[in-house]
Amino acid sequence: AQSVTQPDIHITVSEGASLELRCNYSYGATPYLFWYVQSPGQGLQLLLKYFSGDTLVQGIKGFEAEFKRSQSSFNLRKPSVHWSDAAEYFCAVGAVGGTASKLTFGTGTRLQVTL
């Protein structure tokens, strides 16, 4: 069964600083990987996704992520964080078997941005 580990529960960065959120996955085949963001009391918004091809993927709001098969990682990065980026970030892996394509999420990383 697939699983996702986000080792950092909470991260604090200063506005303007760079950001890297870690994600490690376990999946028996080529994974479909996603990063979602959740603001307080809200649903999840897709930031970016990886299926195949270029291992560096660009997303919305200036985010990018790099797929590293050898490390089973899909870390999210942003060169300069804005105060509005404060939220909870979830990494997810998609199950390809059958037709469900259900998502398995990590436990999330809460990002706090200081001014």
Add this chain to the structure above:
Amino acid sequence: DTGVSQNPRHKITKRGQNVTFRCDPISEHNRLYWYRQTLGQGPEFLTYFQNEAQLEKSRLLSDRFSAERPKGSFSTLEIQRTEQGDSAMYLCASRSPAQGATETQYFGPGTRLLVL
């Protein structure tokens, strides 16, 4: 495209009562998912519909839970005899079949349930 909508947004109920939540997916999306998110955790898959057929259910979906999608459009999730452990955010997502498994799941704002 008005997005995925869920009603109600918040529900407070007493233990033992039944509750029902509604999800309206994006209109052309024939795949619909329910997830549950407890405090401090990521969403966990509950069940999945393709059109009106419920094709997969998680072991998390006990016999007190039932989901329907009678006409392949909106879906309802009912919890009977609620327990305090049912307190969570219930998220609905929908997906187009256009690109198969790689297609994005779009999430609604969720229904937050509190069982007293």
